[in-house]
Structures are given as C-alpha cells and as structure tokens.
Amino acid sequence: MYPQPAIKRPKTGREVKTEFLEFFPGIHRIEYKPDTPFSSENGLFYRYYNASERIHGRTMEDWLRPAIFLGKAFTPNLYSCIKPWNDNSQTLDNYKKGIRAMFELCIKLGVKYWAGYDGDLVPESENFDENQNNLEIIINFVQEYQQKTGIKPLWFGADLKNNSRYVNGAFTNSEASIVTYAGYQVKQALQIANKLGSECFMLSPFQENYGSLLNTDLTKEIKHFAKFIKTIYDQKEKIGYNGQMLMQTVPDEGETTGITQYCRDFFSCTSFLKQFNLDKYFKMNVKPGHEFHMAKLYGLLGSVDVKEKDLLDIKSGIYLLRTVVENGGMAPGGLTFYLPSHNAPFDPKDLIEGYISAIDNYAKSLRIAVKLVNDAQLNKSIQMRYLSFSSGWGARIDNSDISLDDCEEQIKKQEIHSFPQPISSHYEHCLMVVTRYTDTTLKFMYFLGIFLRSKREIRGLRKR
Amino acid sequence: MYPQPAIKRPKTGREVKTEFLEFFPGIHRIEYKPDTPFSSENGLFYRYYNASERIHGRTMEDWLRPAIFLGKAFTPNLYSCIKPWNDNSQTLDNYKKGIRAMFELCIKLGVKYWAGYDGDLVPESENFDENQNNLEIIINFVQEYQQKTGIKPLWFGADLKNNSRYVNGAFTNSEASIVTYAGYQVKQALQIANKLGSECFMLSPFQENYGSLLNTDLTKEIKHFAKFIKTIYDQKEKIGYNGQMLMQTVPDEGETTGITQYCRDFFSCTSFLKQFNLDKYFKMNVKPGHEFHMAKLYGLLGSVDVKEKDLLDIKSGIYLLRTVVENGGMAPGGLTFYLPSHNAPFDPKDLIEGYISAIDNYAKSLRIAVKLVNDAQLNKSIQMRYLSFSSGWGARIDNSDISLDDCEEQIKKQEIHSFPQPISSHYEHCLMVVTRYTDTTLKFMYFLGIFLRSKREIRGLRKR
C-alpha cells in the first residue's frame, strides 16, 4: 500500500463563505448529530459520520476517504431535467456552474475529494483548437477552486467512454487515427491529473469491445490494448506523476445487444493484465462485494465505486470496511459516491440528502466493522473453524509439500475406512451476527453511559 | 377481508414438555429480550418480536401471523445432508420425525402456524393403496400433535409440483388420466385441509406449462385449467370447508430451459383468472414487493411467502407491514417463512437462529411501519403531493367525467400557452426517511424512559 499522504483539512466549517451559498442556499455545513431524534421533516445531519472522530486508530475520514463524482449530477446532459446549476446548454459557462455546485456540495458535506473525467469538464466543441483552449481555461478554474477549498481529486481519468468516436473501441479501434487520438487524450489527462494533484489516475476499458467476430481481428486489437497500457504507464513515469494507476471494472453496466467487451468485471480485467504481464502497473477500481475481496486477496485493490443499491446497503458496507480496517486503509484510493443521474426533476436538497444517506451508511458500516474486527469471540470462532489445519497432517497441508499419495495414506490410515463427515458452516449464525450488530443501537452505549452516570449519581445522592 | 378467527394460544411457555426436547435439546422457548446486549456468542432471543405485545391495536402475532413451512428443512430429501430428524430414508417413520421436529421448532419459536403440502407428509410409495394408508396414518399423527400444541396450518395444499408425473402439467397435461389424478389429489387435500382446520388452501400452478408450441394445444390446455379451478372451488363449498383459496405465484423460481409456464408471477396468474372470471374464487399468495402491493390494490391479497433475500430485508418488510397495518391485517393469510433447503450440513441451532433472524426482521419492520403510519408529517406530505387534485380542475379529474377536449381547454386557458413543469418526487428524501427510521434506535425510547426516570429520581432525591 502507498504511504498515506498528509492532507490539509479543507477550509470548511460553520462560517461558509458567501461564494459557496450559490446553489444550495439555506443549507449549512452538515454536522454530526448522533442524538437528534428523527422525524420525517428533519434529516440534514449525519447520524454516524463524524469526519474527525478517531476510531480504531484513524479518523473516520481517513478510513472512508469519500469522494463526490463530478459527472452526471453536475455535468450538462440534454436528457436530464434542468437543475439550478445547469440549463443543459453546452457552454463553458454552464460547465463552470456545475463545477462550482460540486465544490459547494463538497464543502457542505465536509468531503475533501472529488473525482471525474476530462469529458465532464468541457463541452465537446467541434473545433479542435477551441476544445484545447476550453480545457485549459477550465483546468485553471478548477485549480483555483481547489486552492480555495483544499479539495482535490481522489482520481482523474480520460473519458474514453462517452464520446461516440470510441463506440467501436478506443485503443482497440480498427482505425489507427482513433487509437492515436485516444493516446493523445490520455497524455493530456495524465498532465491534468498531475497538475491537480490527483491521488489516482483512472482508465476505463468500457469501449474496448467488438461487435462481430466476422470482421474483427481479436488478437490484433487486444495486443494494441496491451501495448497502450504499458505506454500509458511509461508516460506517467516520464512526467513524474506519482498517482496510482487504476483500471475501472464495470460488471453490471448494461451491454448493448451484440457488443462484447474485452474487459468487464474484475476477473476479465485481471486475466487480461496478467496475460500481458501488466498487473504490476495497475490496481483495480471495483464495487463492494466479492470482486472487492478478491482484489484485496490478489493484491490488486485500488479504489471503490459506490453506486445504485450499494449506496444504502449496510451489509456490503460492513464487509467492505472490515476488510479495509484489517488492511490498514485503502489509500491512495477511497470511496467514490455516484448519485443517480437525476433525469427526473429534483431539488438541490434531494441531492444533499442522497449523499448524507450514503456517507452515513458507510460511516455506520465502519462503526460496525470495527466492532466485528474487535470481537474476540468471533475471531476465535473463525480460527476454530480451521483448527484441523493447525497441527498434524492438517498443518502439513498448510505448510509443506504434500502429494496425493500422502492423501491416500491418510485416508487408509484410519482403522475403519470411512468417509469424512461434513460439518455446518453456521451460515445462519453469521447472518444473525451481522444483523444483530447492525441492530444493536450504536448509541446504546451512549445512553447506557448517561444511565449509569445517573444511577451512580442516584446512588451517590442516596448515600448522602 | 375474512373476519379474523379467534385463536387459542398454543400451549407453550418455559415449561416445555419432555416430548418437545427431542431434536433441539438444550434450547428453551425463545424469549423477547429487547435490552440484552449482543455478542457474537449469544443470539437465542428475540430483540423485536414480542408475540403478545399490543401495537397499533393488535398483538404482534396477530399482525404477522407467522408460519413455519414444513417442506425442505423437515421433509426427507435425498440430496440434502443428514439431519438429526432425518436420515433421508423414504420411510413413514422418517417423515414422522420431521413433523415432530417441526412442531418442536414451532413451540420453541412461539409460532402457532405451520404450512405445507400433502407431498411433504408421506413418502411416495409405488403402491397406490399403501400410499393412501400412509396418508391416513400421518394425518391422524399430525392432528394429534395439533391438539397437543394448539398449532395448526396457515395453509395446506396439494403438491402438484414435485412429483415427476406432473412435469408436463397437472391440469394442463395432455393425458386425461393425469389430469384426473390431479383432480383426485386436490379432492383429498381439501379434505385434509378441512380436517386439520387450515386457514387457507394453496394451489400452485407451477407445473402448468408447455415445452414446445409445436405439439401443444394451448387453448385446450388452458381451458382445462380454468375448468378445474372452478371445480376445485365447487368441491370446497360442497364439503363445507371455509378456508380461503390461494393461488401460489412464483415469479423468481428458475425455469427449466425451454419450458414456459402459463401462470408465473402475480400478473400472469391474475390475468388468467380474470380472463375466465375466476378471480372471485381465489386470492393470491405473493412475495413482498410490488406484486404484494398490486395484490392489495386489486383486492386479491391472500398470503405472503418470505424466503431467500426477503427473510432479512428490512425495507421490503417495512413497506409490506405498513400496507398490512393500513389494511387492518391480512387474515386469514399470514407470513410463511421458508428457510434455505439446507443441502449443506447444518446444526439444529442454525435453523433456530435462521428463524429468529427472519421473524425478528419482520417484527422490527412492524414496529417501524407503525411509526410511519403514525407520522403525521409524512402523511401530510403525501397529501400535499397530490394537492393539485383536491380542488378545481384537478378535483374534476378525480371525481367527474372529463374528456380530452376538457384537457385541451385547460391548457389553452392559460394566458401564455406553456408546458407544465415537472417537480421533484423527493426520492432521496423518502429513502432517507426509511433509513433513518430504521436506524433510530427502537430502544431509544426505552432508555430515554429509564434515563428520564433516573433524572426524576435524581431531582427527587436532590430535593430531599
């Protein structure tokens, strides 16, 4: 794991500056209020997320490293409803407003990372030079806001997905000119990532695909892709950018009928990278769940996308953060939160509430995960489960060279030859433990404390 | 809705009789202990389910009406692991042991309903008369246990699913002899349901299917099915059985490749019943979620199956029970809990813990659902959302005959012709409300009570 960089706390706080009162008026910095009783009216507080609270040796914000995704909610999009910061026109000014809104949201949520692609920053002009110019203006604009706020990118990447030029492939396109342009775009994006101090650089293989086997030279295409992966890494080294390279995995995103992607889930991405000996250059950006755990096991854990049902799923949050805690953190990666694209009409307050719910869900997960990590009984029962490997023949399986002949010998050694009996994995018990820990009011201890203090006081008073 | 029958409380309690200490030894009646702190070792108590506690005018057990499904976990099954009550042999004695284990489980969980099919009661003998005989023996055996315990069926049904004779259809089979046998089997099952006092009678259309259009007379098959639906209802009336007829819906159960079922989800079942004017005879047995809500809306809500991910899903539980509470209950139906079939090895304690988790999940859901129902602010905001229909033109849409010409007139009436503006549905807010209500420690009030009492005591003592 990378050493975790020291991060200056964002200049936030109750006294939000005027310039950050533009798009979410009347909404203050979201505070941690664990004891506020809830009614369906009030919700603009964190119940679990207390950024600076130390838990298991780190602040909560160091464990979670939450980031707000710039795209979709803030970038002009013709098919979504009009937003206060966005009349959906493809103008530089409209993009600037979206960026301002995102910084305001970060400030108000107390989040110090954003994340996004080059394509989320400027309108695609049909004039090449104008486009270059726009990009430069916007990067300076973002940089200025970053300096004002202390907020910076968790990751930045080249958008090789949404522009129609890449529909038949970026690095796996059949046209050298498009492959070349993709290379040029990544070069620029690496420079931007470096300039903005992005912790990581994201590469998405979403469009590396083929439509028909009949007109596709699979071998040639995939070799091009492998060659550029290495070329990108070399460029990063050359310009002295020391962010972590990430590859985006997209297990659940809808496929267009008839299109097959070369790299899709964690496994197709890693088997590609390993096939071409490229797995040392990249770590994987995954979603919570099995792929996250396999990424950790394979030493390829980069960063995590939290979207859709994962946003409010407490169980995948608990398992994820239990692994993060055991792993000692996941820097330089973190948790990137994606809120729905909001094609439906929405108020700014909806967006804030969505982020509060999501961040709070992972903060709650962290608190429970730490409990699980510290539960001596639980750890003991895991050890007990594998007890048969801790001595004798079992330990030989763990530690020495064994052969199938040795296995036979073990089986035949038994006086009465017999079949081994399987035992319960206590699956229901595991589910109960997680559910009960989740249910156990985290504030229980808080009230218990008050109660006990009262009791003591009572006893004290009575003694008098 | 049916009037809710008076139910004698099952003879349970701490003093469990010796005969109910067979398969779950060392496990007492599961008690409600809301305040017991949790560790990963202890779990054999309800945190939320307090059967006799009145909440919103009824006992919790009246709201939930939980039932244990006999099949799978208790019925001998060659492909599952051996259980204490089941060596998987196809003997009458082995079936009896499974039934005894189920009654013991009901007693210990404090659940007063079981549910099952005729096929779960006896081994399929290849000798017709022996089979009849076995069935009679078992029914008497079950009846005896019912009398001892006060436990009875929430529903009973004819298993037209698992016997290979029905693979190509029960009532939609191409062979008159099989159709006839299905009729005979249902006749017997109705008698059993009547004898055992089952609240409902379940019919599963699972095997009513076709494999190939090329050799199938769809019209003939579906007419046979419709005819038998009516015939079954007539038989029920004839024998004076007054249980509710239910049709099983099976939206998610795996389909064999190439097989198409006539009736599958709530909608295919109801459109079939409505097509043949049979929807007055049946109510639907559904799963939590959209189909449950549509069943209620269409006046076809019968009973609910809780299985797989629904067992521990708090959100679908909350929405389901909110509707049940608003509906004034769901008798004569209830919640049937299905635990995994346990092909994997397991201990009896696993099974108990699985049921505790599931029942507790729905008990917690009930407590939250009642809060939502009583949340004046929430109810007001729903009303506000539809405010435009409460007066003027909007009220005409609600209450009178209108024409599209009236719509045009309304649009043209505006001085400046314009498009209506959509407004936010506050989806994020709704998600937050449910999450926050779930998080809000249900015992908060409990501790607050203790705390306030302590405070009062303190004040009282101080005053002295």
Add this chain to the structure above:
Amino acid sequence: MYPQPAIKRPKTGREVKTEFLEFFPGIHRIEYKPDTPFSSENGLFYRYYNASERIHGRTMEDWLRPAIFLGKAFTPNLYSCIKPWNDNSQTLDNYKKGIRAMFELCIKLGVKYWAGYDGDLVPESENFDENQNNLEIIINFVQEYQQKTGIKPLWFGADLKNNSRYVNGAFTNSEASIVTYAGYQVKQALQIANKLGSECFMLSPFQENYGSLLNTDLTKEIKHFAKFIKTIYDQKEKIGYNGQMLMQTVPDEGETTGITQYCRDFFSCTSFLKQFNLDKYFKMNVKPGHEFHMAKLYGLLGSVDVKEKDLLDIKSGIYLLRTVVENGGMAPGGLTFYLPSHNAPFDPKDLIEGYISAIDNYAKSLRIAVKLVNDAQLNKSIQMRYLSFSSGWGARIDNSDISLDDCEEQIKKQEIHSFPQPISSHYEHCLMVVTRYTDTTLKFMYFLGIFLRSKREIRGLRKR
C-alpha cells in the same frame, strides 16, 4: 378481427423518382432473387421476401404487414453518430430530412407502412406555440409524402415516454397539470393518426410508474390512469377515428433502479385493463414469443414489435407466423421492425442490409410456418397427443360439468388402484422438426423442379 382494409399498392418499382435518390444513392429497389448465389460481397436482394407472391391464400405482404419505425434511426439524437440525413441539430429541417430518408428507405425496401410517435416528428421547442406550429408544418409534410408514395402509418402514437416532463408519470403523475397535458397531447395525436390514416393508435404506459411507496398514493394514481384509458377511447369515437387502440408492452426494457412500472409486460398490462373493465377497448402490442401466443389466446392480439434478437431469430418467427396464419392474419396490426439505434457510426447501406435481413427472416419464417400448418402428419400427431380427451371420461372433462368426486370415482374404478404414468412430450422431436424444416432448402423444390424438368427434357430428347 377487423376487416382488412384494401390497400393501394405503393408507387414503387425500378423507376424510383429522383427525389428518392437522396440518402441511399446507388441503391435500387430491393428485389426478390431467390436463386442468386451468395458471396460476402453481394447482399442487396431478398432471398425469401416476395411481397406480391401469394402463399396460403394471401400475398406475403398481407401476412407480414411490415412497417419501418421512424424513431431512433431517423430522428435526430444527440448521442448517436452523425448520419447522412442527420447532423443531430434540433431543427425542423433536420427532422424533415430524417422523414425523407425513412420514406426513401420504405420505397427501396418495398414496405408500405411506417410507424412512429408524435415526438419523433418535431424538435421539442421550449416555446409552446412554436411547437404547435412546427407540428402542423410537419404533419402536412408527412401527408404530402404519404400521398406521393402510398405509404401510411401502421400505427401512430403519443410519445409519453421520452420527454422528461413525464419521468414521474404521464397519467399517473402527482401533478394535475402534467396529467392534463398528457391528455391534451393524446388528443392531438389522435387527430394526427386520423388525418394520416393510421391503422392503429399506440399508447405506451412506459412512464406510468412510482419511485417510492413512501410518497405515492398507488390507488389514486392507478385510478387516474384507468379513467384516462376510457377517456382516450371516448375521444377516438368522438372524432370518428376508426383505428385500433393498442397498448405497448415493454417486458425487457431496462428499468431505472428504484422505479417500478405499473404496466410492463403483457400480463401486467392486461390484468390492469381487466381490473378496470377496459380490455374491450384495447388490443396489445407485443413481442414474438409466449406473450404473443397468450395475447392471441386471450383475444387481445394487436400488433407485434420486432427488435433486437428477434430481428434474426428464425424460431420465434416461425411460431409467430404459424399462429398468424392459423388466425387468418393480424390486420390491422402488423410487424414493426426496429433497427438498433446506431449510436455507432454507420453507412446507409448498413441500415438497408439490416432491414433486408430482418424482413427476409420473417419471410423465410412465413414460408416454413405455412409448411408446418399444412403438415398433415404434424397436425395428426398433435391431435393424437390429446386423444384421451376425445371420448369417454376424457371427453367429459372437455365438454361437461365434472366434479372432483367424479375424478375420484374414475381413479377408484380401476381394478387395481394405481398411479397414472406420464408419457413423453417428444420435445426433442419437436425441436428436430422445426430445425429440419428450417434446414430443408426452401429452394429444394425449385431446383427439384428445374431438375425434373431437365430430366423430362432429357427423356424427351432421348426419345427422339
């Protein structure tokens, strides 16, 4: 079924007018050339579709009634690649070019129906009155082209799907103003359908949905929808439009996370219509497959959408057309072909080839379907399969009132009580029959004919 209207043959032919040489230059009217050997270079001919060929008593075009869908491929769409007829600008002129391209395609394919929504005709202007004006201009433009070509709509509908104002519902919106506007839009669309002589009128319930149960009054929303269904039918009658009302079913279209549609597949649509006694006003627009066959069985078959994998799926085509042939056609509905939206770059020739492949697939299916219908052996074997219902007790099941007691009596009648034995459905045989019929060279007979004629000639010559 509606009486099939007499249709004037479109003015097509080899002498395509200059005005129809705009967007597909160098491509002539696609001809039927069953015997042209194929190489990967040449493909611009029909191998099976011979519009005017009589088969089983009708022309092929009368059986298929193919229509080209206007949307997607012809309508400007910001996220798709630029097309010869479309620079993706939202101008009236750009929409006109797309419409011209569609008419040119129809002419060249020899197809006499188009199909589409009001939203595919004009750009959405933010100025209400301008929008009205644009619509009028375009309708006249379309009408002019219809007169020139003899091509007209198979169906026309109100697009209540793509405009963001309807994202939270059209007739089930919480705002009376949006519900009213939807009513007004449908009124206009009905007028247009009438003016353009559309065979059918399409209503899509795609956006009739809810996001959260917490803020939704399901009962109110669904009652509004039911009321408007009736209101729309009344309007149609009032203006004397005699097209068939269709409801669109959308079983497979992706759902946005968290959104639940009231009406989705054939069964949810029909159970809604039947619940409110509206099923007499509408027929269903379905996809090939089970839902199509159930629509036919329930008397609700309206029209068929052919898209995605159905475009080239010979098996679903065969089963579909076998039913159409047995049904005596499906007028006033037909087959609407949807080609992929072509976000990827494409040439006009690609589009032509896509349509040729799809139409030819259904033409081939028709030829095979007719063979199946006429296969005496096959028909006999279906009859044989249900033989047990043709006499005795089986016939009583078919034709008389029976009771479950009668079933018991039948079972007990057998001297030795026994279980009925299931018999094979010969599923593999059915698959083989369809495969073999598909494989059997349709031109076999053709060459056999030539061959036999040659033989005769040879014999004749020899005899000389």
Add this chain to the structure above:
Amino acid sequence: MYPQPAIKRPKTGREVKTEFLEFFPGIHRIEYKPDTPFSSENGLFYRYYNASERIHGRTMEDWLRPAIFLGKAFTPNLYSCIKPWNDNSQTLDNYKKGIRAMFELCIKLGVKYWAGYDGDLVPESENFDENQNNLEIIINFVQEYQQKTGIKPLWFGADLKNNSRYVNGAFTNSEASIVTYAGYQVKQALQIANKLGSECFMLSPFQENYGSLLNTDLTKEIKHFAKFIKTIYDQKEKIGYNGQMLMQTVPDEGETTGITQYCRDFFSCTSFLKQFNLDKYFKMNVKPGHEFHMAKLYGLLGSVDVKEKDLLDIKSGIYLLRTVVENGGMAPGGLTFYLPSHNAPFDPKDLIEGYISAIDNYAKSLRIAVKLVNDAQLNKSIQMRYLSFSSGWGARIDNSDISLDDCEEQIKKQEIHSFPQPISSHYEHCLMVVTRYTDTTLKFMYFLGIFLRSKREIRGLRKR
C-alpha cells in the same frame, strides 16, 4: 496443440451386434442422408454429419471430436422419470445398464468418445470399502465395453460437485479431512483416466466457494486450492498419465443464494490460475461464445461443453468452428454434448433425436465455417478494416515502441488540428453474411451439380 493421436475407428456399421440392440430397439446406425426430403415423421438420419467425409483437410469427426456425456441421462437419478435402462434404484446393476445404454447410443450415433465423472459410475455406498470394490468392478466393465467398441473417454474427471460432503468446498473446505478425501478421490480418478485411456482429465471447481465472509478465511482457502492444483498435476506426471488437464468453467449454472464461487467463468478461473502461476498446467473447458474465443487467444483452449441453447444454436457453432478450423483442430479436446437431464418422461427415440439434432447442428456449422474461412472477399475485407495499421505511423503502433508523446505529435502534425472520424464496422453486413451463408442451401451445389449435368446432357443430346 497436442499431436492428434491416431484413433482406431469404432467397430460400428450397419451390422450392429445383438448386444447393442438392448435399449434402443429398432433403431439402426444413424446414416448420413443429405438428400432425403424431410417430413415430420422421419428424422433418424444426419443431414450434415458425415463422420468420415474429408473437409478442409480433415474428416468431419476429426474436426468435431464429439463426445456423449454419461451423467444425467444415463445415471440413476431419483428425481427423474424412469427410463428403459434405469429404474432409479441405487444399485450397481442399474448403473451398469446406464453405461450399456450409453455405449449403445454411441455406436448408433457413430460417436467414438464418451465423457464423465467417477460419480456417474457407481452408487454412493455408505460403506467405504464396498464403494472401492464397486468402483473396481465398474471400471473393468467399462474397459471391456471400450475394447469391444473402440470407444473411449474424451475426458474423465473426479466428481467433486454432487456429493453433499463437498457442499462447503472440496479443496477449500474448512475441514482437513474433507480436503484430504478430495485429494484421495482425485488420485483414484487420475488412475482410472489413465487406465481407460482418457484424452483429458477434468477438474471442476464448482464447489470451491464460501457462504459468509464472516467465518471464512479467504486467503487460507484459496491457497489450499492453489496448492492442490499443483499437487494434482504432479500426481499426473508421477503416474505417467499424459492426458491434458482441464478446468471446468461454469458461467451460467445457477448459484445457491448466498454462495459465492471462487472460480466460475473463464476469467475468474484463469485469473486464479495466473495469480498462482498455475496456468501452464491446465487448459480450460469452456462453452461456445466469447469465453471460447478468449481461451483460444490466451492459449488456454482445452475443450468445449455444448449444452442447453448452444445445442441447436447455429451461429455460435459457426464462430466456434471457424476458430477451430483456423486453429487446426482442438485435439485432445473436443465437443461434449449434454442433453437435458430429462426429468420429464421420455422415450429412447427422443434422446437419439436430440443428439442427431445437436451433432447435425455442429456439422452444419462446420460446413459453413469452412466456407467463411475460404471466402477470399471476407478475409480481404477484414484486412482492409485494419489497413491503417499496415504502413506508416499505424505500422509503428503494431510493431515498434511508441509513446503517448508520439501520439500527440501525430495529432499535431495535421495542418488543421481536428478530431478523427469514426467509421462503420458494418455490423449489419456481418450479420447478413452469416445468415445468408446459413441460408444458402448447402445442397445448392449438389442440385446445381445435378442440374448442370442435366443441362450438359440436354445440350449433348440436343447436339446429337
């Protein structure tokens, strides 16, 4: 690729011996009759499969290497219907009958490979030594039949899937005794494979899974699995068995709720093998489709399973065999055909027809695939598609080291900086080519031949 072993042709033919007339009476050796007109009554012939016909330099049987899977259709299974060779009793005799039936089927289909697991050969006795004894008896029985018929295994494997002892893992079980037993079972299976002369040895990772992260030591489990993979390979070398090791991939088999498999599709299997440097020991057993093509590309193509919808899917067959032909075959692997498990009642003839349809589908695919391989125009158009990589800068991408700075230089070189334009992949054309090749009557040439000969004869006669 392995050198393809010389295979003695099975002793089959019209004069089938009496001992092979047991279970499929009245059915002769299936012959190749390409010109027999088809009616729904007759189907017991191959239209495309002509085992000994040389095509593109090899016999058809050398290209396809078809194998019949022993399990499911022939192995006693309590939940399937009774078959002529199987009363579903768990006796050695019943297993023998199934094996005899399989050999009879191979003989009649003219197929010279079978495939199966040790678990398909003997009933699981609860007595360990009896089980060993049974296995020995059966192996001798199989060997005898192999010698009589010349039929042998394409692959043989250890069934670590169906026995309930492995439900929580075979090599990844938490119990050393079960891991050890799995090792012993594989040792035995390797000996059997060697004795029976199996071309390959199959290992299925199906049960290598975990239920809950809470009680699982992922790292330990996966390390055990990796260690045994190597150990198995060592054992194979030790006993001098030179079959190819295969790993089974199971992308689509249903998952039990809550169970996560370590190795599932091609990509999760290969990334596991590569992670532990084990990919040199194994090749992959895949299904037709994308994973097959990636296996070939990664040099990991072992063998192919044909089941369910792939059995009759002509398109995946064509693409698969095009790659096989270009690859020069796929020995020592081949095509294993799995027919449905037939829980439904069926006749022996159904089974024969199922296999004829499936083998014929792949024979037809082979004939079309060879045409595609030989289509000069098609090959040229693929080359043309990548033309931009054949010279200049494009060739440098293909052949030299390049940097992103070089890409920039290329872009900036253009006098007017501009975006590259994407071009069509002609997806519709590709689909049309495959469809048209499939449609093109394979017998066309045959009849054309007859026809032309007739014509010549006519001309000849006329000239006289």
